[in-house]
Amino acid sequence: MNSKQGDFGPKGTKMVMMSSRKGGLMEQDLVQLDVTQLHPLSPQVISRQATINIGTIGHVAHGKSTVVKAISGVQTVRFKTELERNITMRLGYANAKIYKCEDDRCPAPVCYKSYGSGKEDSPMCDVPGFEHCRMKLLRHVSFVDCPGHDVLMATMLSGASVMDGALLLIAANESCPQPQTAEHLAAIDVMGLQNIIILQNKVDLVDRNQALHQHTAIQNFIQGTSAEGAAVVPISAQLKYNIDAVCEYIVKKIPMPERNFTSPPCMSIIRSFDVNKPGFGVDDLRGGVAGGSIMKGVLKLNRLVEIRPGTILKDEFGNISCRPIYSRIVSLYAEQNELQFAVPGGLIGVGTTMDPCLTRSDRLVGHVLGDVGSLPELFLELKVNFFLLRQLIGVRTTEGEEEAGRVGRLTKGEIVMLTIGSLAAGAKVVEVIRNRVVRLQLTSLVCTSRGERIALSRRVNRNWRLIGWGTIEDGSTLEVPPPPF
Known part of the structure; x- marks a missing residue:
């Protein structure tokens, strides 16, 4: 049976066949979906959606946003106030696919390559002598870019709640540790995060002896922490030096976490916003969007969902009550990739039928989205x-x-x-x-x-x-x- 995107199946569900590809990406099919057969590396999952969250942490101006852009091609500093000050103030997000040349003779680390989330699943290798070889998709990663400024520690902690691993950025031209280098490492210790890679950034700004001296300081600093024994990779994010080595270490040192696909879905909301612009006509208005990471279960298009706590009310005597928000999923996106279903891991945008006033300016941050009646107390x-x-x-x-x-x-x-x-x-x-x-x-x-x-x-x-x-x-x-x- 051949079906194109836009055809509708039973109950208005869009039918997209998993056996076909569109634009180089594996397409999804809600009708034939069997969640018991899914895993994070299933082609119909990893082709379109990131399945692992990796945070970038460290002191302000040590290159966190720059390394994310070097790997993914996406600039995470987007808001006007951030661009004016050239620092990350909110959690930034970017997705990237990591590939490896299928020819085992292709030397490491240049056999590893990263592209944006919309890249086809099997691009050609660009290593000289191996241009005839295809590359295999190994990871689809969501980066959570945390602010490094000391007054934004609460924002960093919110990002740490969805991380499966972390890249700790340390600038080679500054002494180690800087204040928020230590504080961010302590924070992920507190959150129980174990999978850490240390990136010694800006090595192009120092000589060999300075870099080696700081490498010793880094080893002394991480003793007794969750980063003890972690790999230290010298890089220049600005010049994209050793970025292929970073991709190799992400694949080899940050294991794919175990995921629960069969439980009722539960998503932690870490962003919410109104996508409507001034001047939109009534027919053009769209419902509010919630962004976050699914902790368990599978979200599906056209599914009825509940958001808790929802609207919180307080009477004249100080008594608190709430009205959960009930809505329907009308779209699912992983960056620019449209989804029919979304699985745990990665950062997902959920388009709903909610009044966009409820989602404007991150008003739903900290709320939880999932099946009606299945969410925590x-x-x-x-x-x-x-x-x-x-x-x-x-x-x-x-x-x-x-x-x-x-x-x-x-x-x-x-x-x-x-x-x-x-x-x-x-x-x-x-x-x-x-x-x-x-x-x-x-x-x-x-x-x-x-x-x-x-x-x-x-x-x-x-x-x-x-x-x-x-x-x-x-x-x-x-x-x-x-x-x-």
């Missing part, structure tokens, strides 16, 4: 088993002087910030039990699960700084009203 108060760092990391009192202040105990009545998944939520300390368990009253509703790992931050010098981590043991929940249908 809503918590008003949490009981957390916590651990504090010994001292603050990456805090300076004056220029060039790093404060080595100890982290004080949590005290009753103190206000802290929790990073739970992609949500940064304020909380008041209600009770501290045996210096290991704390009861926290949340300033807003949180959709989460028992056993979830969280990060703890405290306001220091007017900025939120990482002070520890914890695990949700229990808490008081809010009853969710039933669907109105």
